[in-house]
Amino acid sequence: MPVLLELSSLLLVALEVVVLLAAAAWCWWLFLDDLNAERTRSYIGTIFLALTFFATFAELTGAYDLDARFSMRIAWGRLLMAWFVTIGFVIGAAFFLKLSATFSRIWLVSWFVTGMGGLVVARGISTLLLRSARSRGVFNQRVAIFGGSEQGWRIARHILGSKRVTIDLVGIYDDRSVSRLPPPQGEVPLRGGVGQLVEDIRKGEIEQVIIALPWQEERRIKQIVTELSMTPVRIRLAPDLVAYMFSQRAMVLLDSVPLMTLFERPISGTDQILKRAEDLILGAIILIFAAPIMLVTAIAIKFDSPGPVFFKQPREGFNNRSFLIWKFRSMRTDTLEFDKVNQATRDDPRITRVGRFIRATSIDELPQLLNVMKGDMSIVGPRPHAPTTKAGGREFKDVVSTYAARHRVKPGITGWAQASGWRGETDTEDKLVRRLEHDLHYIENWSVPFDLYILAKTAFAAVSSRAY
Structure with a gap:
């Protein structure tokens, strides 16, 4: 009850x-x-x-x-x-x-x-x-659905397939003849029209009615609501069929008009201020402790091969805006790529001796702390990829149509995908898909504790998985 x-x-x-x-x-x-x-x-x-x-x-x-x-x-x-x-x-x-x-x-x-x-x-x-x-059904409420079309059966299937709802589905009601309705699905009975529905309510068999009619049928919906409003039941209107595509989204009121929020602007308002403060504070602390390592790395790169210490390359960042990412140079100068980028692979001949070590330990990423302090990147976020990077022979944006959704926040030095082991070469489309799933999960569930957890987990992931 x-x-x-x-x-x-x-x-x-x-x-x-x-x-x-x-x-x-x-x-x-x-x-x-x-x-x-x-x-x-x-x-x-x-x-x-x-x-x-x-x-x-x-x-x-x-x-x-x-x-x-x-x-x-x-x-x-x-x-x-x-x-x-x-x-x-x-x-x-x-x-x-x-x-x-x-x-x-x-x-x-x-x-x-x-x-x-x-x-x-x-x-x-x-x-x-x-x-x-x-x-055991102790909390179950007895519910009827009015509307025997696909919309009604859709909500019925959802109720029957959910383990979280506390509902006993009494049946589906509709004024139309059985020949005009889809055949019954499962064990949910067709009980009759609005007259039968009112009679069953009067008998105390029903506590809630869900009206599942197409929203364009305003006149019919108003008529049904008028008749049911004379009975002591809760009356609810089921979403139109298109709303099932976004069934997990929240509803808000614009004055008195209900609107469905399909996507929020991620990490906005006070969260945006908090995220930036986190980046500046953690970035400054990490930069202080990483400075000796960065100095030794710069000297080693200079002694190991001719060329600059740092390597700058265009990457796609927040809102698809391009920025120059900083890294320690890990490849021979004559093999560096700035436009059509090919990802490094196992035993890649372009990588120097020092480069192999700093890539495996992710030390080559430390100069990106400068990108963080500048505001192009965050400590934690989806990793920025070069626009022409490929997976399985196709560019990332061609593999997954929603790839650009990861640019709704600033890219990061590390991210949920990398902390979960999805780092290194994306030589298959499946690896890219898994990375994207983790990135989108991060965007939808961001919090400061989540960032701190990712940073802690990154330390272990850097040891257990290898980037080339």
């Missing part, structure tokens, strides 16, 4: 507040045994203020939304963020109210740690219980 699904949210809030209260009490018993009445009141007030703040902030972050109730990964991320912020709030409040000397630091730290562990365990167990209840 839907009411049980709503009740589960309230029970989760109560459970997790009790867990945190129990953790606070346990830490009190361990570390606070000499409190006077005034300090006792201060601790009790602080605990209940923190629990109220946590419950409110966790609700705001979506820790009790439907997706979080059935996903440990989503729930843990939102809950722990709320708990971190709560402890930060307590510390900040104590500091500004000049009460920090009153509270035991060991008690606060122990409450933070045990509370975090308690939240993880409690939500993990509750999620397993909720999943089990959902699989």
Whole structure:
């Protein structure tokens, strides 16, 4: 029943507040045994203020939304963020109210740690219980679809094929004769017209109706809605057929008109400022530590072969704008390519002795820190390729029609594809496709922690995989 699904949210809030209260009490018993009445009141007030703040902030972050109730990964991320912020709030409040000397630091730290562990365990167990209840149909709502054309069957197939929806599909209703409708698909019955639908609603067999009619049939939709609006059910309008191409996209309101967001501008607004700050701070730190390595590399290149230390080549960057990428020269001067670029291969005769080492260790990429400081690149992002680079004998843009989508953000010195092992030569089209999949995943899911994870993982990937 839907009411049980709503009740589960309230029970989760109560459970997790009790867990945190129990953790606070346990830490009190361990570390606070000499409190006077005034300090006792201060601790009790602080605990209940923190629990109220946590419950409110966790609700705001979506820790009790439907997706979080059935996903440990989503729930843990939102809950722990709320708990971190709560402890930060307590510390900040104590500091500004000049009460920090009153509270035991060991008690606060122990409450933070045990509370975090308690939240993880409690939500993990509750999620397993909720999943089990959902699989038994405890939360299911009885739903009917009005519209027996392809649009109606499309939404029916989606409901039947999804493990996440809490719906029992009663049947499909349509005023047209059976001969004018597609044949029934699966076990979903055709139940009759709008009259039969209203009758079944009056019997209490249906709690929600999804109208699945082509949106251009405005008059018919309005007529059906008018008749169903006299009954105590939730009425929803299914998307038109074209909307199924973008079924994962979010809806927004423009004044009172619903619009579907097909693509967001990635890493924009405050995220753009945060990303640039990350690049400048990390770029400066890495540049300081890499300076001795870069100096030794420059000297080795000069002694190993004639020619310049650095190599600059046009690459496609943000919004398909061209820029000059900096690298340590790793090939003989007479074999350098600036226009029609052929990727390096295993035992490539163009590569110098020093070049072979710095390419294998990715030291040749360090001068791109200058590109980062200039603003042409980021520390983390899709790797920039030369416009004429090929995979399987075809240029990248000809292999994958959406290849240019990786230029929606600045290119990076390393990226999710490289950290996942997709670095080096793209001698097959499949390797390019896999790289692109990782790049697009990064663009859609960017965050500062994701960047830091990629940087950490890059160190291991550089050792375990080899570029030529």
